[in-house]
Amino acid sequence: MKEACGCPGSKMQDFAEEQKGAKDESGSRSSQLRQWPIQLHLVSPEAPYFQKADVVISADCVAYAAGDFHKDYLKGKSLVIACPKLDEDQDTYVEKITSLIDAAKVNTITVLTMEVPCCAGLVNLTTKALHAAKRKVPVKSIVIGIRGGGVLSEDWIS
Amino acid sequence: MKAYLNAPIKEVITKFPEVAGILTSYDIGCVPCAVGTCLLKDVVTIHNISENKKAELMYRVEKAIYPDRQIAKPVPVAEQPGSKKEVLRYSPPLKALVDEHDLIKRLLKSVPGIAKYLRKNPALDKELVLNIVDFIRKYADKLHHAKEEDILFKYFDGNSDVLKTMLADHTSGREHVKSVVKALNENDRESIILHLEGYAALLTEHIRKEDEILYPWMDRGLSVSQVGELFTKFNEVDTVTQKGVAEKYRKSIELMEEQIITE
Numbered sequence: 520m521k522e523a524c525g526c527p528g529s530k531m532q533d534f535a536e537e538q539k540g541a542k543d544e545s546g547s548r549s550s551q552l553r554q555w556p557i558q559l560h561l562v563s564p565e566a567p568y569f570q571k572a573d574v575v576i577s578a579d580c581v582a583y584a585a586g587d588f589h590k591d592y593l594k595g596k597s598l599v600i601a602c603p604k605l606d607e608d609q610d611t612y613v614e615k616i617t618s619l620i621d622a623a624k625v626n627t628i629t630v631l632t633m634e635v636p637c638c639a640g641l642v643n644l645t646t647k648a649l650h651a652a653k654r655k656v657p658v659k660s661i662v663i664g665i666r667g668g669g670v671l672s673e674d675w676i677s
Numbered sequence: 678m679k680a681y682l683n684a685p686i687k688e689v690i691t692k693f694p695e696v697a698g699i700l701t702s703y704d705i706g707c708v709p710c711a712v713g714t715c716l717l718k719d720v721v722t723i724h725n726i727s728e729n730k731k732a733e734l735m736y737r738v739e740k741a742i743y744p745d746r747q748i749a750k751p752v753p754v755a756e757q758p759g760s761k762k763e764v765l766r767y768s769p770p771l772k773a774l775v776d777e778h779d780l781i782k783r784l785l786k787s788v789p790g791i792a793k794y795l796r797k798n799p800a801l802d803k804e805l806v807l808n809i810v811d812f813i814r815k816y817a818d819k820l821h822h823a824k825e826e827d828i829l830f831k832y833f834d835g836n837s838d839v840l841k842t843m844l845a846d847h848t849s850g851r852e853h854v855k856s857v858v859k860a861l862n863e864n865d866r867e868s869i870i871l872h873l874e875g876y877a878a879l880l881t882e883h884i885r886k887e888d889e890i891l892y893p894w895m896d897r898g899l900s901v902s903q904v905g906e907l908f909t910k911f912n913e914v915d916t917v918t919q920k921g922v923a924e925k926y927r928k929s930i931e932l933m934e935e936q937i938i939t940e
């Protein structure tokens with residue numbers, strides 16, 4: 520039998536029961552997305568929507584975990600998404616984030632990650648870019664819980 | 678070793694199966710991961726283990742990869758609780774203001790020494806007093822209080838009692854400085870000391886209120902976007918209009934500290 524994976528990032532968890540109840544299905548929200556593309560390999564730091572913007576760098580999974588991703592994190596922000604565990608060529612990610620800081624002169628960066636340890640790689644990539652950049656910019660790290668999508672920590676890291 | 682640090686975890690384990698057991702013993706559950714593309718160095722950094730444990734782990738991994746190599750066993754160091762992740766208590770622009778307080782607090786702490794020095798010397802050291810006045814006016818007031826009054830406080834309700842109190846403190850501070858200058862012109866040593874002491878008492882309490890109450894409260898009210906704006910505006914003040922001022926006054930405070938100690 521194949522040994523179960525011990526990586527918290529891949530560990531199987533079922534919490535369907537916890538998510539029952541307290542659901543308001545009425546009304547609808549409009550999307551707060553104001554740009555395309557969003558994947559970090561696909562975006563161009565020169566795009567007008569990044570200039571002096573408040574940028575959210577979100578791990579792919581966050582949008583599915585946080586129930587109100589659009590309202591709570593995306594509204595008024597520009598977005599890039601990436602997966603620090605599976606995506607290839609992450610040096611390009613560092614270069615792109617460096618360009619967002621130096622060329623697009625972004626106002627702030629908010630890094631959204633899941634609580635699993637490997638997701639912290641996205642914070643590391645951003646920190647590397649910050650060190651490589653000539654400008655300094657405030658960076659906030661928000662960690663989202665797997666169960667319920669709540670905020671587990673919210674800290675300014677630079 | 679560097680090559681292995683930059684290698685995917687799966688590759689390292691396939692080559693050196695012993696590494697799997699080592700990682701597992703530190704509760705790093707990456708071993709059976711089907712993907713296994715995380716780099717060995719990242720796996721170690723990302724998991725929440727102490728610096729000592731990390732050093733010990735790296736030592737054991739290196740030994741597993743190079744059994745014949747002479748590797749120095751890491752010596753455990755005293756670790757501070759919470760030293761793992763660096764977290765700022767304030768947003769970056771407010772942290773900058775807290776850092777500016779540090780230099781002002783150095784002057785405030787020196788005031789008893791300054792009083793002693795002024796009383797001890799037969800001739801009044803006018804230059805020292807003028808340097809202190811210059812520091813308060815240009816650094817504490819023009820650079821620091823101006824950032825607060827002209828930029829930061831504008832993001833909040835100017836009619837609130839909290840802000841009114843803080844502004845009143847700034848005004849009282851300016852009055853003390855005026856009185857110091859007046860007393861200096863009149864060669865009134867005791868009055869100079871009295872107003873320096875008054876200034877120090879006022880500002881010590883004022884800075885404590887800002888660091889412990891006002892700034893954390895402001896941080897809770899500022900949006901991420903406003904934090905970015907403040908950060909940019911403060912940087913503009915620092916780089917365009919006040920170039921070199923911070924460094925100049927850091928040196929000036931150092932000189933003053935030396936002077937009152939050595940005399």
Ligand SMILES: [Fe+2]
Pocket residue numbers: 822825843847883887
């Ligand atoms: Fe103040």
Ligand SMILES: [Fe+2]
Pocket residue numbers: 774778821825884887
């Ligand atoms: Fe202050």
